[in-house]
Amino acid sequence: MSTPYKPESIEAQAQRYWQEARSFEVGEAPGKQKFYCLTMFPYPSGKLHMGHVRVFTISDVIARYQRMQGMHVLQPMGWDAFGMPAENAAIKHGVPPAEWTYRNIGEMRAQMDRLGYGYDWSREVTTCRPEYYRWEQWLFTKMFEKGLVYRKNSVVNWDPVDQTVLANEQVIDGRGWRSDALVERREIPQWFMKITAYADELLDELDRMPGWPDSVKTMQRNWIGRSEGVELSFNVAGEDEPLTVYTTRPDTLMGVTYMAVAAEHPLAAKAAETSPDVRAFIEECLQTDASEATLETMEKKGMPLGISAIHPLTGDEVPLWVANFVLMSYGTGAVMAVPGHDERDWDFARKHDIEIRQVIAPADGTHIDIGEGAYIDKGVLVNSGEYDGMDFDTAFNAIANHFEKTGRGSRAVNYRLRDWGVSRQRYWGAPIPIIYCDDCDAVPVPEEDLPVVLPEDVKVTGAGSPLKDMPGFVATTCPKCGKDARRETDTFDTFVESSWYFARYACPDADAMLDERAAYWTPVDQYTGGIEHAILHLLYSRFFQRVMRDEGLTEVSEPFTNLLTQGMVLKDGAKMSKNKGNVVDPQELIAQYGADTVRLFMMFAAPPEQSLEWSDEGVQGSYRFMKRFWYAVMDHVDAGKAAAPDPGALSGDQKALRRKTHQTIAKIGDDIGRRNSFNTAIAAAMELLNAVNRFDDDSEQGRAVVHEALEAVVLMLSPMTPHICHALWNVLGHDSAVVDQPWPAVDESALELDTIELVVQVNGKLRGRVSVPADAGREDIEAVAIADENVQRFVDGKEIRKVIVVPGRLVNIVV
């Protein structure tokens, strides 16, 4: 009787081995080729969920595979430990955020070890530790000196009942999640990092990043949104200050029939002084949350201000409106409107009975009716006086030149990308290292006084930041003049921590932000994480990497050479969540089936980039496969020793199994190494094992080819299911550990075939299959194909027009 498959004991054994052998702790080895394999670190929310298990398993498979390819692999792990959930838990249960966070980290780390991930824990990074965040505080002060950070007013969601700032996700249908009060837009001073200073570099480099998915690069390109246009000044009747707008379509300038400003614009405020209607409208505009999705989907409203701008070419009066879809913080807070050639302007003009003027006509002379809808394509100018007949480029240049000559405007490059607001009015984050002095204004904390440590023994109530009420934290002296001063109580956006942690893993204990070890390990060779981070986290990290580079900390510009974005884990077609009650706890599954089964299912159920539909039956199927695998090896070994195959002495069936083995080695190597196609890799391993189980041959050579096949399966599945493979490798007679084995080699001579099967089509429809010698010529193949009995039924009596032969695949006869 074979030894039964008992995952709990073999998994514990393998994990003990890795721990005692320190299999995954790596130092810098300049002679070896390094491979830095990283997954987006988790927020320590309490327990691992299936999404974590999926991304960590993907990364672990890649790390273990690359190790078998001879790479010197680093795979670290850490904690994105600041964030709102800790404050929410504190409000709900009265536990201080720090305590809650550290407890969660302990729990999740134990779960990760139970799943068998090959992490170098000696490099663990926890972002809520002062020894970590001191360096981002330090970098902030360096950026301050360089003018890369600045303070300006910007909009937040204000909950008037809780007297606190809300995150966008805390605003539900325009109301505060706890108070249910209508949220207001409010402007407060906040700190910004000048990511726009790097906009061109961040954009241009995308063209030289073949290791990133096109979709992510496209999203980042669109997000940066570089455009070339013209900045123009419109005089305003009765005002000294002109109104400046930016447009990418100066060719439509003669079609401007109104202009719109934001509710917060000074001209709107001025009109409100005399008009109660305008005042009421402005107040209504502020009763909305600040997210772009809300602004873009809400009803477009506006009101005339009773003020006119002067058209810079015609001198005509153009009415000025205040509108809820124009935002003060974007651009100049004012837009020119061309309803004839912009959809939003067209809708707005229709609604408010504003003139719609056609100034562009299709270049091919097609008639269009501007009363039916806006014509937004580029074309030829009409109704534009001296510019009539010009195409877009000619008109763009003519009008731009005119404005540059008259000093009323200029060509300008504009970005959709806005500077990064890093201030958060929250407690559980890294303090922004600034001191406010009545005389010296905002002064960065000197290097020798860093870190500014966040006090951890606090009571969180949910109404404002507790830091404001801690005189011991706030009260300080000005580093410049020594007078009494106040500390900044805002903390960093948590994206700041996640924008450089990947570099810190290289040197977690360095007495500087980075040291020479980062030069060895960075950039990350393989980065894996959720597609939801395609823009913000990945763009901020690319920005930070450059700031660190320009500070002389590294020579690397791009932090992540290859990027894999994995899909979500769904159940019943929806993301797993407590609200929906469709959560599957990894812990219970591991207890029932073992880590290998869970890992195998995760990798088998879907390709990594797609969403993965959870299936309890599928997990059982993976468990069944683990058992079949286990007993196949056990039964083989129980029957005695096996020799190495002698290629010259194999029968046809033996040769066929050996061919299958080497075909599979080639396929799985390609699937994992090139395609990140783990599901098909596993399917191929299953096929090979099925072939072994069907293979009934006790002869010496028969046992030899089976042995070779089983060893190959053990080696090739070891990245996916490392524990069972650790055990089976020893069962197969090896003293070594499978984790240190090289990837199996393909024997090209085993792949050779004498005859191949070709598909025969008639007019593209499958009509038969024929066997031909592998080296058959085109004429022989055609003759054999046409001679096929079933093919004859469709060819007979018809004229053969063309025969297409796709070598090794098919023959298509066109009649």
Place this chain on the structure above:
RNA sequence: GCCGGGAUGGCGGAACUGGUAGACGCGCCGGAUUCAAAAUCCGGUUUCCGAGAGGAAGUGGGGGUUCGAUUCCCCCUCCCGGCACCA
């Protein structure tokens, strides 16, 4: 609303560069084993027509390019991710 992605048997998915649609797994059906069940093993399984050989249809919907389209192009529907304070 804007940007990005997706849709293939009863289900998850495969088909990599335009060349056999449905690999592999789940489920289901039939059989073996068993006193019985579980577990395990063997066979079948896109739909329709046909005893069979075989034929017809078929990759969200509509059109197009091609000897040949799940794959390329145009239009549409639905679902998912992101939209700058969730991480």
